[in-house]
Amino acid sequence: MTASSAKLDQVSAGPRVSIRQVEKSFGGTKVLKGVDLEINSGEFLILLGPSGCGKTTLLRIIAGLEKANRGEIWLGGSEVSALEPKERNVAMVFQNYALYPHMNVYDNQAFSLRLRGMSNARIKGRVEGAAAILGLQTLQNRFPRQLSGGQRQRVSMGRAIVRSPGIFLFDEPLSNLDAKLRVHMRGEIKDLHHRLGTTSIYVTHDQVEAMTMGDRIVVMNQGVIEQVGHPLDVFDKPKNLFVAGFVGSPAMNLLTGSMAMEGGHPIVRCSHELTVPMPQSAMKFNGRAVTLGIRPHQLGIDVRGSYEAEIRDIQPTGVETILLCRLAGQDVLVQTTERITGKAGERIRLSMNAGNLHLFDTASGERLEV
Amino acid sequence: MIESRGRKSPYLFLAPAIIYLGIWIYYPIAKNFYLSFLGTEGTHGADFRFVGLQNYHQLLSDELFHRALLHNLVWVLLSILVPVVIGLVLAVLLVHKRTRLFYSAIFFLPVTVAPIMAAVVWGWIYNPTFGALNQMLTLIGLDSLAQPWLGDAATALVSVNMIGSWGYYGFCTLIFLAGLQNIDPEIFEAARIDGANALQQFRSITLPLLKPTLTFVLVYTTIGSMKFFDIIYVATKGGPDNSTQIVAVYMFDLFIRQGDVNYAAAMSVVLTAIILAMSLLAIRNMTRKPS
Amino acid sequence: MSPALRGLLTRSGAGFVSNGILVIFVLISLFPVYLMFITSLKSQAELISNVFALPHDPKWGNYYLVLIQRGYYKAVINSLIFAGSVTVLTVLLSVLAAFAFAVFDFAGKRTFFVLVLVGLMVSEVSILIPVYNLLKSMNLLNTYVGMILPQIALGLSFGIFLMTTFFREVPRELIDAARLDGCTDWQLLTKIMIPVGLPGINALAVIEFLWAWNSFFLPLVIATKQELMPLSVSVIDFMGRFTFNYELVATTCVIMFVPILILYIFTQRSFRRGVTMGAVK
Numbered sequence: 051m052t053a054s055s056a057k058l059d060q061v062s063a064g065p066r067v068s069i070r071q072v073e074k075s076f077g078g079t080k081v082l083k084g085v086d087l088e089i090n091s092g093e094f095l096i097l098l099g100p101s102g103c104g105k106t107t108l109l110r111i112i113a114g115l116e117k118a119n120r121g122e123i124w125l126g127g128s129e130v131s132a133l134e135p136k137e138r139n140v141a142m143v144f145q146n147y148a149l150y151p152h153m154n155v156y157d158n159q160a161f162s163l164r165l166r167g168m169s170n171a172r173i174k175g176r177v178e179g180a181a182a183i184l185g186l187q188t189l190q191n192r193f194p195r196q197l198s199g200g201q202r203q204r205v206s207m208g209r210a211i212v213r214s215p216g217i218f219l220f221d222e223p224l225s226n227l228d229a230k231l232r233v234h235m236r237g238e239i240k241d242l243h244h245r246l247g248t249t250s251i252y253v254t255h256d257q258v259e260a261m262t263m264g265d266r267i268v269v270m271n272q273g274v275i276e277q278v279g280h281p282l283d284v285f286d287k288p289k290n291l292f293v294a295g296f297v298g299s300p301a302m303n304l305l306t307g308s309m310a311m312e313g314g315h316p317i318v319r320c321s322h323e324l325t326v327p328m329p330q331s332a333m334k335f336n337g338r339a340v341t342l343g344i345r346p347h348q349l350g351i352d353v354r355g356s357y358e359a360e361i362r363d364i365q366p367t368g369v370e371t372i373l374l375c376r377l378a379g380q381d382v383l384v385q386t387t388e389r390i391t392g393k394a395g396e397r398i399r400l401s402m403n404a405g406n407l408h409l410f411d412t413a414s415g416e417r418l419e420v
Numbered sequence: 421m422i423e424s425r426g427r428k429s430p431y432l433f434l435a436p437a438i439i440y441l442g443i444w445i446y447y448p449i450a451k452n453f454y455l456s457f458l459g460t461e462g463t464h465g466a467d468f469r470f471v472g473l474q475n476y477h478q479l480l481s482d483e484l485f486h487r488a489l490l491h492n493l494v495w496v497l498l499s500i501l502v503p504v505v506i507g508l509v510l511a512v513l514l515v516h517k518r519t520r521l522f523y524s525a526i527f528f529l530p531v532t533v534a535p536i537m538a539a540v541v542w543g544w545i546y547n548p549t550f551g552a553l554n555q556m557l558t559l560i561g562l563d564s565l566a567q568p569w570l571g572d573a574a575t576a577l578v579s580v581n582m583i584g585s586w587g588y589y590g591f592c593t594l595i596f597l598a599g600l601q602n603i604d605p606e607i608f609e610a611a612r613i614d615g616a617n618a619l620q621q622f623r624s625i626t627l628p629l630l631k632p633t634l635t636f637v638l639v640y641t642t643i644g645s646m647k648f649f650d651i652i653y654v655a656t657k658g659g660p661d662n663s664t665q666i667v668a669v670y671m672f673d674l675f676i677r678q679g680d681v682n683y684a685a686a687m688s689v690v691l692t693a694i695i696l697a698m699s700l701l702a703i704r705n706m707t708r709k710p711s
Numbered sequence: 712m713s714p715a716l717r718g719l720l721t722r723s724g725a726g727f728v729s730n731g732i733l734v735i736f737v738l739i740s741l742f743p744v745y746l747m748f749i750t751s752l753k754s755q756a757e758l759i760s761n762v763f764a765l766p767h768d769p770k771w772g773n774y775y776l777v778l779i780q781r782g783y784y785k786a787v788i789n790s791l792i793f794a795g796s797v798t799v800l801t802v803l804l805s806v807l808a809a810f811a812f813a814v815f816d817f818a819g820k821r822t823f824f825v826l827v828l829v830g831l832m833v834s835e836v837s838i839l840i841p842v843y844n845l846l847k848s849m850n851l852l853n854t855y856v857g858m859i860l861p862q863i864a865l866g867l868s869f870g871i872f873l874m875t876t877f878f879r880e881v882p883r884e885l886i887d888a889a890r891l892d893g894c895t896d897w898q899l900l901t902k903i904m905i906p907v908g909l910p911g912i913n914a915l916a917v918i919e920f921l922w923a924w925n926s927f928f929l930p931l932v933i934a935t936k937q938e939l940m941p942l943s944v945s946v947i948d949f950m951g952r953f954t955f956n957y958e959l960v961a962t963t964c965v966i967m968f969v970p971i972l973i974l975y976i977f978t979q980r981s982f983r984r985g986v987t988m989g990a991v992k
């Protein structure tokens with residue numbers, strides 16, 4: 051950290067954010083259906099969900115750019131639902147950067163400070179501080195059209211941090227960057243968060259970002275929050291079928307079947323040739339239609355395995371190999387670090403460990419604890 | 421979109437323009453409506469009194485008004501058949517040419533020429549004694565076709581319309597060109613791979629995808645044709661023998677020369693109503709989605 | 712003939728026809744303008760004997776005669792004042808209204824927009840009587856202000872429509888960013904929308920200027936005093952008084968056209984944008 055960047059540092063962490071019963075409709079369609087969420091002071095929260103589920107809408111409501119039809123937004127102990135965006139001390143970083151095309155890099159960052167009537171000397175200090183952090187020193191006189199995607203991304207971060215906002219909202223900020231730059235910027239954003247302690251909400255589609263960047267992750271679907279929790283908790287104990295299928299890449303295998311008893315032991319019967327024994331405690335679900343979940347990396351390739359499958363396709367990525375297999379009439383993915391020499395059409399045997407199985411109620415989608 | 425949440429500013433930004441239009445457009449329309457129900461005993465300045473629908477009755481039996489209206493409709497048709505079609509053809513010819521900017525810039529030049537100037541210059545071109553058109557016809561041995569284009573009731577309306585068309589096809593070309601360039605060229609590639617010839621491509625791809633543009637041009641042309649004034653006023657003043665009389669020129673004549681304000685007001689109400697109805701109908705019909 | 716060769720020939724045949732059509736329309740587009748220019752440089756005697764060709768002995772004196780001796784330069788000044796003021800004020804009103812339409816959501820928006828569009832459909836001749844009486848009651852007949860005020864209304868609906876289309880093109884995130892950065896609505900307009908929408912504003916300005924410069928009807932009725940007449944009215948006035956001096960009438964036409972020609976040459980992109988934007992989006 052350089053001396054000048056110290057000017058940007060925050061003494062205290064950003065405010066706590068409370069989202070209470072927020073609903074939003076566009077025309078006749080309900081986009082947010084009663085969202086409740088508590089975000090701790092200084093937390094880095096990940097918002098994950100399929101396209102169109104309402105992530106951007108939620109961010110815009112927090113920022114005050116959009117008004118909720120119902121519900122309240124609280125920032126640091128005060129209700130802000132009626133406040134204008136500029137009164138909320140919130141900064142947002144957009145997917146397409148949204149830099150002002152008619153201003154150079156310096157002016158893009160100085161804009162908000164000028165509007166506040168800050169003196170030119172102080173503005174200069176702040177902008178230079180941000181430039182030092184983000185490596186923008188040599189770009190100050192360029193216009194956005196003269197910058198690469200990664201540079202624009204930095205400027206839009208710079209524009210956000212010079213204001214020392216209480217809250218950062220990131221809307222898929224890295225999705226337009228190439229893979230390498232994305233990894234680099236990910237690190238920088240985390241770094242920045244550690245340094246500034248700003249409460250941050252970060253929308254992403256990227257599984258790795260979701261797992262690695264946040265303190266907690268929020269999984270949204272069709273305008274409702276499906277699960278909130280520590281990334282590994284969500285990964286290990288998905289609350290329902292949607293989360294199970296959405297979090298993790300490649301996605302969890304989901305096999306439909308029904309709970310039955312065989313010789314006094316509970317089993318899941320997926321088809322007459324595929325039955326999976328379950329712990330005794332699963333007896334209570336006898337007779338239910340259930341879905342069995344197992345992550346691709348937890349399906350073992352094992353000559354003594356109990357399940358026979360046919361290889362449909364082999365996708366070696368170098369580090370690992372992903373096999374698409376047909377198991378008792380259902381498609382499953384197998385992820386292994388071994389190099390597979392087989393060919394499509396060959397048969398292999400798979401094993402699964404009972405401790406890695408997830409059980410869901412097919413009708414409600416809810417997780418069943420065994 | 422910024423929700424207003426009781427904020428006044430959108431109304432404040434809108435107010436100047438709406439108030440302005442209120443004074444100079446809506447108030448005059450309303451005033452015309454009012455005037456159209458008044459009448460005088462005949463001459464300038466006599467006392468006005470309420471005469472009910474009398475002015476409208478008079479319109480029903482005014483053959484010159486009917487002719488003028490008919491001429492407006494002919495004008496609409498001609499303006500669609502000539503400049504719009506020419507514009508479309510030129511745009512189709514140009515869209516894949518590298519020289520399209522050059523050509524369309526030249527075609528647009530007549531659009532920048534004032535209508536009154538076009539009327540003056542074309543008046544000379546049509547002139548029976550020294551006009552370029554007749555001289556050209558004589559030059560290529562078609563002197564039998566030479567005639568007083570604007571002076572003969574049989575040719576005057578079409579001839580005047582050609583002046584308007586001259587100042588309009590470049591406008592259409594530019595719009596169609598932009599519309600065509602908006603169509604993804606890959607669609608044409610796909611059609612060519614599917615074996616569509618040029619005509620089939622035009623019918624099954626260009627026209628449907630150009631529909632919004634076409635709608636705009638047709639509505640714009642219709643409105644413009646119904647309001648037409650400058651060129652006819654300068655070139656023929658409605659003559660000869662009322663063969664180029666159109667509603668706007670007739671109305672102007674009533675107001676300026678005959679001072680029949682109330683009758684002219686009734687006419688303007690009818691004209692405005694017709695234009696509104698035609699535009700609405702055109703927009704409705706052409707934007708209706710195929711069910 | 713081999714199929715390949717035949718294909719080549721028909722293709723070049725089609726190319727020949729299409730190039731032929733284009734060239735013909737180039738000639739049609741340019742000929743009247745050419746005629747106007749050459750006529751303005753001819754003598755009376757040459758008008759009939761030599762219609763098509765360049766003048767043998769260009770009479771540049773025609774311009775001196777018309778501009779200075781006949782005092783036509785005053786009409787040039789009038790036109791500049793008239794068209795310039797109309798353009799500035801129309802653009803101003805259009806930008807304000809379009810900002811409201813493109814950026815805000817408010818009660819009655821659709822109704823207001825329809826109301827604005829109605830303005831496109833009203834003929835200037837239709838509203839003449841009330842407008843004339845209004846100006847008379849305000850003592851504005853035969854004044855610059857009286858010519859300018861109603862003329863603005865004629866181009867305003869188009870201006871609002873066009874500017875709204877342009878402003879809608881500004882990405883929503885840019886507006887979001889500006890609001891988060893602390894812009895008031897007014898600052899959003901002046902510091903973001905206007906600079907970003909400048910190409911659109913230029914496009915609107917050149918079109919409104921062209922229309923005002925070429926407009927004829929309202930000035931004809933409102934400016935009956937010669938010292939107020941803009942070029943369009945002057946040309947017709949001049950023609951009425953010098954009916955058979957075609958070369959001088961042509962000179963007045965050229966004087967009226969040259970400024971527009973220069974504007975057109977230097978702002979072609981703006982013209983193109985202005986004409987096509989409302990139609991294609």
Ligand SMILES: Nc1ncnc2c1ncn2[C@@H]1O[C@H](COP(=O)(O)OP(=O)(O)OP(=O)(O)O)[C@@H](O)[C@H]1O
Pocket residue numbers: 076077081099100101102103104105106107108421
């Ligand atoms: N201004 C608007 N008017 C109408 N519908 C809207 C508007 N903004 C968003 N929507 C709709 O609301 C839903 C949620 O949109 P939102 O942008 O919040 O999704 P998202 O989760 O951010 O998706 P993505 O991951 O693709 O960015 C979508 O169906 C979208 O079409």
Ligand SMILES: [Mg+2]
Pocket residue numbers: 105106107221
């Ligand atoms: Mg989004």
